[in-house]
Amino acid sequence: MTIFYKLATLMYVSSYMPELPEVETTLKGIKPWILGQQITGLIIRQASLRWPVTDGMSALVKNQTVVDVSRRAKYLIVQLNHGSLLIHLGMSGSLRITEVSTPWRKHDHIELQLSNGAVLRYHDPRRFGSWLWSEEDHQQLSHLGPEPLSDNFDGARLWHIAKGRKIAVKPFIMDNKVVVGVGNIYASEALFRSGIRPDRSAGRISQKRFDCLAGHIKVVLAEAIEQGGTTLRDFVNSQGDPGYFQQTLDVYGRAGQACNDCSGVLKECRLGQRSSVFCPVCQR
């Protein structure tokens, strides 16, 4: 009875452009509903995601129990008795907990049905996301760099890896082998707070400035996770918008507008096929 009362509030766990904080928020939102539950069914309405959804996934997961739910980089890992699901939200994916009777929306592709009556619905208009199955370790996780919020990610490490490399610092910190979970938004914001131009060659940045950058990456991500948590509480009450909309963004999406520090005009350039906004005065 309690579960259905809670479900009636339709707890949304979603995000517009899932970066690490949005994935972490999603993890916190779905975990209490699916951990320890038995999987009673898996419906695949659209198997054509970033990679085709593993053939026979429904049969493989049915009757198994969810023994853990965790995050690595921007991947969510749903660990079962034998094997695990690796879920990536791509560019536009989102997960929500709801009921079987909830009408399907356009772009609802997959539904994981659980023994407590809850279902996990996967929604992804652009279908850049993925649902992968493996009985063993997932290949996608095998060559990832450190988690940005962990102690083994710091300026010294960045400086060491950057030595001799000519790549611009922004695509450098967005490289998953360097550090995971730093997407375009947070890379742009962390570089602004650190006063580093995004097009500066990574190999020509001092360790001291990398200390500053690593620190700001941690702070920017931690702040966003904190706000995601706030948003999640709002969502439980059926209100609110996805996390980072509420966040103050100094540069991302603000090309041509005034710098929040010096009031100069923010410039835009392209680095590694990604738009990059920065202040040519504050960032050197």
Place this chain on the structure above:
DNA sequence: CTTTCAGCCTGACGGC
């Protein structure tokens, strides 16, 4: 080895 780039996909938006 490092770096670049096409491709996957849909919705939003601007120009005509």
Place this chain on the structure above:
DNA sequence: TGCCGTCAGGCTGAAA
């Protein structure tokens, strides 16, 4: 009003 081109973006794998 609708059509068409462009853009957005994480990630992979192939090419340079």
